[in-house]
Amino acid sequence: MSALTVHEKLAILSDAAKYDASCASSGSAKRDSLKSGGIGSTEGMGICHSYAPDGRCISLLKILLTNFCIYDCSYCINRSSSNVRRARFTVDEVVKLTMDFYRRNYIEGLFLSSGVIRSPDETMGEMVEVARRLRLDEKFGGYIHLKTIPECSQELVEKAGLYADRLSINVELPTDEGVKKLAPEKKPETIRLSMARLRRKMEEKAEPTLRTKKRERFAPGGQSTQMIVGADRTSDDGILHTSARLYGSYHLRRVYYSAFSPIPDSSSSLPLQKPPLLREHRLYQADWLMRFYGFSQPEILAGSSDGMLDLAIDPKLAWALRNRGQFPVDINRADREALLRVPGLGTQVVAKILETRRHRRMRLEDLGRVCQSIAKLRPFIIAEGWSPGALTDKAGLRDKIVRSCEQLSLF
Amino acid sequence: MQPAGFDLARYNVRLDSETDFPGWRDAARRLALNEVSPEDISWHVAADSDQPPSDLPAVPGGKQLVVPREFIGHAETAFCHSDPTRFAFLYRLLWRLRTEPRLLAIASDPDTRRLEAMEKAVRRDSHKMRAFVRFRKIGDGDEERYVAWFEPDHFIVERNADFFVRRFTGMRWTILTPHASADWNGERLAIGPGAARSDAPAQDDTESLWRTYFENIFNPARLKVKAMQKEMPKKYWRNLPEASLIPDLIAGADKAATAMIARMPTTPAPHHAKVQAKHWPTREPAVMGDGAHTISELREAAKGCRRCPLWRDATQTVFGEGPDDARVVFVGEQPGDQEDLAGKPFVGPAGKVFDAILDDAGVDRQKVYVTNAVKHFKFEPRGKRRIHSKPNAGEVQACRWWIDRELALIMPDLAVALGATAALSLLGKAIPVTKMRGQVIEREDGLRVFVTIHPSFILRIHEPADKDAERERFLHDMRQVKRLMTA
Numbered sequence: 001m002s003a004l005t006v007h008e009k010l011a012i013l014s015d016a017a018k019y020d021a022s023c024a025s026s027g028s029a030k031r032d033s034l035k036s037g038g039i040g041s042t043e044g045m046g047i048c049h050s051y052a053p054d055g056r057c058i059s060l061l062k063i064l065l066t067n068f069c070i071y072d073c074s075y076c077i078n079r080s081s082s083n084v085r086r087a088r089f090t091v092d093e094v095v096k097l098t099m100d101f102y103r104r105n106y107i108e109g110l111f112l113s114s115g116v117i118r119s120p121d122e123t124m125g126e127m128v129e130v131a132r133r134l135r136l137d138e139k140f141g142g143y144i145h146l147k148t149i150p151e152c153s154q155e156l157v158e159k160a161g162l163y164a165d166r167l168s169i170n171v172e173l174p175t176d177e178g179v180k181k182l183a184p185e186k187k188p189e190t191i192r193l194s195m196a197r198l199r200r201k202m203e204e205k206a207e208p209t210l211r212t213k214k215r216e217r218f219a220p221g222g223q224s225t226q227m228i229v230g231a232d233r234t235s236d237d238g239i240l241h242t243s244a245r246l247y248g249s250y251h252l253r254r255v256y257y258s259a260f261s262p263i264p265d266s267s268s269s270l271p272l273q274k275p276p277l278l279r280e281h282r283l284y285q286a287d288w289l290m291r292f293y294g295f296s297q298p299e300i301l302a303g304s305s306d307g308m309l310d311l312a313i314d315p316k317l318a319w320a321l322r323n324r325g326q327f328p329v330d331i332n333r334a335d336r337e338a339l340l341r342v343p344g345l346g347t348q349v350v351a352k353i354l355e356t357r358r359h360r361r362m363r364l365e366d367l368g369r370v371c372q373s374i375a376k377l378r379p380f381i382i383a384e385g386w387s388p389g390a391l392t393d394k395a396g397l398r399d400k401i402v403r404s405c406e407q408l409s410l411f
Numbered sequence: 412m413q414p415a416g417f418d419l420a421r422y423n424v425r426l427d428s429e430t431d432f433p434g435w436r437d438a439a440r441r442l443a444l445n446e447v448s449p450e451d452i453s454w455h456v457a458a459d460s461d462q463p464p465s466d467l468p469a470v471p472g473g474k475q476l477v478v479p480r481e482f483i484g485h486a487e488t489a490f491c492h493s494d495p496t497r498f499a500f501l502y503r504l505l506w507r508l509r510t511e512p513r514l515l516a517i518a519s520d521p522d523t524r525r526l527e528a529m530e531k532a533v534r535r536d537s538h539k540m541r542a543f544v545r546f547r548k549i550g551d552g553d554e555e556r557y558v559a560w561f562e563p564d565h566f567i568v569e570r571n572a573d574f575f576v577r578r579f580t581g582m583r584w585t586i587l588t589p590h591a592s593a594d595w596n597g598e599r600l601a602i603g604p605g606a607a608r609s610d611a612p613a614q615d616d617t618e619s620l621w622r623t624y625f626e627n628i629f630n631p632a633r634l635k636v637k638a639m640q641k642e643m644p645k646k647y648w649r650n651l652p653e654a655s656l657i658p659d660l661i662a663g664a665d666k667a668a669t670a671m672i673a674r675m676p677t678t679p680a681p682h683h684a685k686v687q688a689k690h691w692p693t694r695e696p697a698v699m700g701d702g703a704h705t706i707s708e709l710r711e712a713a714k715g716c717r718r719c720p721l722w723r724d725a726t727q728t729v730f731g732e733g734p735d736d737a738r739v740v741f742v743g744e745q746p747g748d749q750e751d752l753a754g755k756p757f758v759g760p761a762g763k764v765f766d767a768i769l770d771d772a773g774v775d776r777q778k779v780y781v782t783n784a785v786k787h788f789k790f791e792p793r794g795k796r797r798i799h800s801k802p803n804a805g806e807v808q809a810c811r812w813w814i815d816r817e818l819a820l821i822m823p824d825l826a827v828a829l830g831a832t833a834a835l836s837l838l839g840k841a842i843p844v845t846k847m848r849g850q851v852i853e854r855e856d857g858l859r860v861f862v863t864i865h866p867s868f869i870l871r872i873h874e875p876a877d878k879d880a881e882r883e884r885f886l887h888d889m890r891q892v893k894r895l896m897t898a
Contacts, residue, residue: 037580050643052639192726277635
């Protein structure tokens with residue numbers, strides 16, 4: 001086999017990385033290059049520098065260090081039994097690519113992941129070396145996300161946290177049974193322990209040290225994870241239960257849901273179909289309800305027959321239709337918590353309502369001016385001059401709303 | 412009120428440039444303080460106006476213009492909008508604010524909404540500039556420079572330049588746009604006149620690598636063209652080196668995805684068998700708890716415990732800790748948040764209280780064995796917290812299997828039940844702990860069980876005096892335990 005060019009390696013190792021959903025570059029510490037005279041900054045909000053036709057943002061150079069792998073996870077294109085072409089970047093090549101791309105403003109930084117070769121420590125060691133070189137030799141101030149290999153040593157995790165903004169460990173599948181079946185060499189127990197280890201380290205480093213009174217740097221962008229949706233038969237309720245557990249237990253910044261995508265050279269143990277993108281979207285919406293709208297996980301699907309999110313309508317609307325007794329809500333009187341539960345009212349609109357109604361009583365038209373559409377929310381609110389009457393409890397309400405929202409739908 | 416003899420004709424205000432906010436601010440202040448109503452003013456930018464500017468009235472002595480503090484910030488942002496009527500619009504807002512100071516808080520007012528929309532457009536354009544500027548490198552070594560051509564919708568180069576300075580401090584760069592240019596020589600930022608596309612370099616070799624990346628990071632099975640175009644509208648495409656790939660990627664996507672699905676699974680790669688044999692030799696069967704002869708073997712076996720469903724949500728089994736030949740075994744309820752993460756019993760807040768009181772009582776924690784009635788953390792997630800839930804009788808019963816073996820291997824003289832769950836586990840029945848506190852109950856197998864509360868009970872008391880009293884009582888209990896140990 002002749003040596004591959006950087007072009008060929010990039011083609012193989014970015015193709016191999018595209019099944020990771022996360023491309024976030026936000027939520028880290030603020031940092032710029034004014035003092036260091038180097039290159040790079042992070043200013044809280046991440047920037048999407050491009051978009052692929054799959055609608056996904058391209059913020060980071062998302063590549064694998066190598067796609068050689070000793071694991072044989074059936075959903076993964078890089079599993080050891082796959083016939084995919086293999087390649088391996090050197091540390092130099094990754095550092096140079098990152099800097100060349102960053103200088104031209106193509107990217108916010110690097111998301112480096114890797115297949116596991118030889119041993120977890122050896123692979124993780126090389127990834128940490130890339131991050132170290134970028135930070136120290138190149139004075140790189142951009143975003144670095146390292147996918148952590150669960151089995152690697154504590155020292156390497158410490159170093160990774162020193163240079164990276166975010167660390168992540170993928171739980172892969174929503175249940176341990178799923179992991180055992182589809183990723184037989186992976187140990188869910190080890191994945192949990194690694195996440196616990198990261199949370200403890202982050203909490204420990206958040207305390208000022210006794211000697212210098214300064215906080216040591218350790219992955220200021222926190223940790224995240226990814227779950228594949230649709231590769232096994234776990235219900236949405238089960239998936240959300242796992243997410244709630246992960247948020248609570250390991251203080252994750254984000255759980256990413258990745259609709260299982262058929263891969264070239266697929267394993268026969270997997271569904272051969274287009275990825276369930278709408279389901280993925282509804283899961284993200286439900287995830288938002290838990291994190292920003294005050295919903296507890298069991299509430300979201302309580303009373304549903306099959307534990308699955310309704311694909312035709314958003315999860316908050318579906319919840320409201322099942323819990324009509326809590327409506328209508330008076331937008332001129334209700335507290336923030338109650339307003340957040342009204343379908344169609346987002347956190348920003350709720351903030352505007354709370355501010356505006358201090359000065360004037362709001363009518364339906366006023367509401368129409370601050371939010372996108374009132375079609376969804378009319379049956380659920382009382383406003384000045386508006387009461388839904390029997391509409392809230394009407395039998396065909398769901399279908400009626402679905403019809404009136406169809407034109408507004410993103411899908 | 413107009414000063415006597417002042418001409419009521421229209422005022423022509425001339426601004427130095429599209430981004431001359433100080434000029435607008437000064438003129439607006441003078442005019443508003445002289446009660447000049449919006450319809451009497453006409454605003455122009457120097458470059459595109461031959462209208463002679465009017466002399467603006469002076470600020471009347473002692474008068475001050477009072478507007479909400481946040482208005483200036485909003486106005487400054489909206490001022491960058493390309494809408495030619497923005498000067499007049501912002502003056503009208505200023506005019507209204509004098510009598511309606513809360514106007515900006517009324518989100519449903521049409522003027523407030525328009526201001527918000529203009530600001531949003533400017534912020535979005537600034538953000539897109541940060542995203543879609545593409546530098547091309549020219550020269551090498553000391554001559555190395557990075558030059559970009561960009562076409563913003565609004566007048567945002569000035570307000571955005573600092574961002575590029577903060578980010579690309581260590582390189583020399585120039586951003587050219589039709590309206591203005593920004594240049595950083597490594598030390599100083601200079602804002603210059605507009606330029607033409609042909610002033611920027613025509614190519615850069617690294618772009619072909621970037622295009623390779625763009626092509627390969629795209630997943631054809633997830634085509635969502637609308638979502639892409641919403642965030643990356645076509646108007647930006649002509650200055651993005653990767654954008655020319657998009658039509659072909661879209662056209663080929665369905666075929667690529669169908670081909671991917673249609674392709675039958677192939678036989679495993681040739682090296683697969685070797686990798687499997689080398690890295691994943693068949694595992695030896697797990698140690699069963701039954702065959703454990705020491706506490707450490709038992710601990711190992713408990714790692715995979717599935718006797719009740721609590722393992723599902725917990726991080727790990729938190730087994731007992733202490734010497735194999737301890738004279739006394741303390742039994743708590745279950746691990747908490749910290750114990751679940753650390754894998755050790757009594758290391759959280761309640762554990763710290765427990766340690767301190769044991770110390771005060773003169774009991775050496777190194778010499779005692781501490782464990783829990785239930786060995787997995789039972790909780791309900793609430794955002795980023797885990798709320799402790801009490802284990803039920805079934806879970807306590809299931810976990811007794813482990814406690815029994817721990818006690819059988821250690822053979823202590825005394826077991827201390829910390830709280831009701833521990834008492835239930837050790838005695839096999841529920842007892843009123845507060846009533847029976849301090850008592851020693853002898854089990855059928857001869858093991859003496861000392862009953863007291865769980866140290867977390869002390870933590871839950873808010874009243875400091877009550878808390879101290881409870882701590883004192885618990886210390887008294889621990890002293891009694893120490894006496895029983897030596898007895």
